[in-house]
Amino acid sequence: MTDTSTASAGSVPLAPRAWPLLGHALPLLRDPLAFIMSLSGYREMVRVRLGPSSAVMICDPDLTRQVFLNDRTFDKGGPIYDRIREVIGDGLSTCAYPLHRRQRRLCQPSFHPSRLAGYGAVFARAAAAKAGSWRDGDVLDVTQEMMTLTTRATMETMFSGALPAETMQRCLADTAVIVSAFFRRMMTPALLRRLPTRQKRRYDDARTRLAATIAEIIAERRADPTDHADLLSTLVAAVDEESEDGRRQLNDAELADEALTFFLGGMETTAITLAWALHLLATNPDVQHRLKAETDRVLAGKKLDPAHLPSLGLASRVVTETLRLYPPAWMMTRVVREDAELGGVRFKGGSTIVLSPYLLHRRADLYDEPDRFDPDRWLDAQPDRATYIPFGAGARKCIGDQFALTEAILALTAIVDRWALTPVGDQPFQPKVETSLSSRGLRLRLTERRSSGAGDAERSAAAPLSASVQPSTQPGAAACPVKHGK
Ligand code: HEM
Structure with missing residues (x-):
């Protein structure tokens, strides 16, 4: 960068291939990941245009961290959060x-380690139940299956008692509509977003229904405020002792926003x-084989339990490496609240900044062979x-x-313990880039493993989930072997 002390954001180099009027909207919509990676040659920052507005994309890890750490100046905002706010309010x-x-x-107590151990027990049961619902030779719609697994586990940990199947299905369908509309709506100019299309009606209906379902659940809980040892109980009971009167709690509207957020x-x-x-396991059979060996050794015929977590080192590294290669939040935006300086560049209040974990995680100067799946890169690091x-x-x-x-x-362990996974077809599978880095359309074939004694315990665990989340008597028992520092 030349005279950094006086440079303004307008002087940040503009990414190539900007079209008149549209800017970079076409390459961003057509192949966002290829576009983002084409910017990796810019070491610090680069300007991207979307129609008449422009944003500065930060390519450097230290500058990215400065943005994250200075959240008063680089505040939540920008096109992604404006769309998300339509659904979950503030x-x-x-x-x-x-x-x-x-x-x-107010929200932090819901994620206290003492609660996590109880949630872990739900996750283990939900994963065993899901793995027990498949048949040898099935070809799975993997994303759909994982969505039903995490919806069920999230519902259980948030609202304890098993919700009626019909409510669960409705929430799942509405969530799918909302999530798939986010990215499209983010890229669509405001005027077009308001047109009464069929897609818009579906989106509005899903939003209204999901909010009403959550409001119903909250009203029931207000009527019975005993501790159900779930996320909602903690939210309902949370008190902000640092508020003016030391007793501030979440009101119903805030509770609904938080519940929807989670x-x-x-x-x-x-x-x-x-x-x-x-x-990644299906396409890297050697790692899958080693993971199965780990589950055999750790479970040794016993039922999966959160207490196994500290011994599941390879499963943990697989998750860490997966999040490096496919970070679901592949980009995030910030809005500059007041004139500010970053990396020698002056930003005017109101400017938009883009941060991209995907770009940083795949930079060859930061990671050896960045595109290679190698969980062992985290063995000593x-x-x-x-x-x-x-x-x-x-x-x-x-x-x-x-x-x-x-x-x-826990879910990976339960699945790999029981099933061998292989790809379907020989075409490499590509992410569908939406607000998150979606795996929609991924299909894998299952073959039942017959060698492990652990499967029997898991099969018996595949019974319906029990009604409530038990609080842990061992704080921190579900502590994850991977620690992600602030
Ligand atoms: C692998 C799974 C997940 C990933 C990759 C992920 C990623 C992220 C990222 C990147 C942010 C920061 C966004 C930003 O700074 O712009 C974030 C924030 C947040 N996430 Fe997650 N998340 C995951 C799971 C969860 C879960 C399970 C919950 C709740 C049950 C959750 C609730 C939240 C909330 C409430 C925030 C906002 C925090 C704040 O602003 O104080 N996330 N997540």
């Missing part, structure tokens, strides 16, 4: 800086992480805070990171 993940600290204090934020991200992990950011960083770092890791590691 929930924890979308609220602006002035509201955030209070919301985070539901939408946690379910799809974890499902696609699992789907990608299964894809902890994920680096600046270059490994699947959960973001700083005060806005994912509140559900340990929740998701616990769920993913």
Whole structure:
């Protein structure tokens, strides 16, 4: 960069192939990942245009971290969050800086390690039940299967008692409609978004129905406020002791926003992480073989349990490596609240900044053979805070990171213990880029493994899930072997 002390954001180099009027909208819509990776030659930042507006994409890990850590100036905002806010209002993940600290204090107890151990037991049972529902030779729609698994597990951990199957199905269908519409709506100009198309009606209906279902569940819980040892109980009981009167709690509207935030934020991200992990195992049979050996050794015929987590080192590395290669939140946006300087460039208030874990995770100067699936790269290395950011960083770092890791590691273990996975067809499978890096359309073939004694225990665990989440008597028992620092 030339005279960095005086450069303005307008002087940041513009990415090539900008069309008049459209800017980079076409390459971004046609093949977003190829477009993002074509920018990896820019070491610090590059400007991208979407129609009349432009955004600066940060390509450097240290500058990315500065943005994450200074959330007062580089606040949640920009096209992704504007669309997400349409659905979940000012929930924890979308609220602006002035509201955030209070919301985070109120939500944090729901993810306390003492709660996680109880959630882990639900995850283990849900995974065993899912793995027990398949048949030898099945070809799975992997993403759909993982979505039903994580929806069920999220519902159980959030709302304890098993919801009626019909409610669960409705939530799942509505969530799928909302999630698949996000990216399209993000890229569509405001005027076109308001047109009364069939797609818009489906999206609006799904949004209204899902919000009504959550509101119903909250009303029931208000009527019976005993501790159900689930996420909702903790949210209902949370008190902000740092508020003016020391007694501030979430009202019904805020509770609904938070419940929707956790539901939408946690379910799809974890499902696609699992789907990608299964894809990577199917296409890397040597790693799959070693993972099966790990499950045999650790389970040794016993039922899967959160207490096994510290021994599931390879499963944990597989998840870490999957999140490096396919970070569901492949890009994030920030809005600059007031004029600010970053990396020697002056940004005007209102500018949009784009951060991309996908770009950083695949940079050849940061990772050896960045496109290769190699869980063992994490054998002696902890994920680096600046270059490994699947959960973001700083005060806005994912509140559900340990929740998701616990769920993913237990689910992978349950599945690989019982099933061998192979690809269907010989075409390489490509991500469908939406708001998240979707694995939609991924199919894998299952072959039942017959050698392990552990399968019997798992089969008997494939019974319907029990009604409630038990709180742990061992705080931290579900601690994940992978730690993602702030
Ligand atoms: C593999 C699974 C997951 C991934 C990859 C993931 C990724 C992320 C990322 C990157 C952020 C930061 C976004 C930003 O800074 O712009 C985030 C925030 C958040 N995530 Fe997750 N997430 C996952 C699972 C979950 C789960 C299971 C939950 C809840 C049950 C959850 C709830 C949230 C919330 C509430 C925030 C906002 C935190 C705040 O602003 O204080 N996530 N997530």
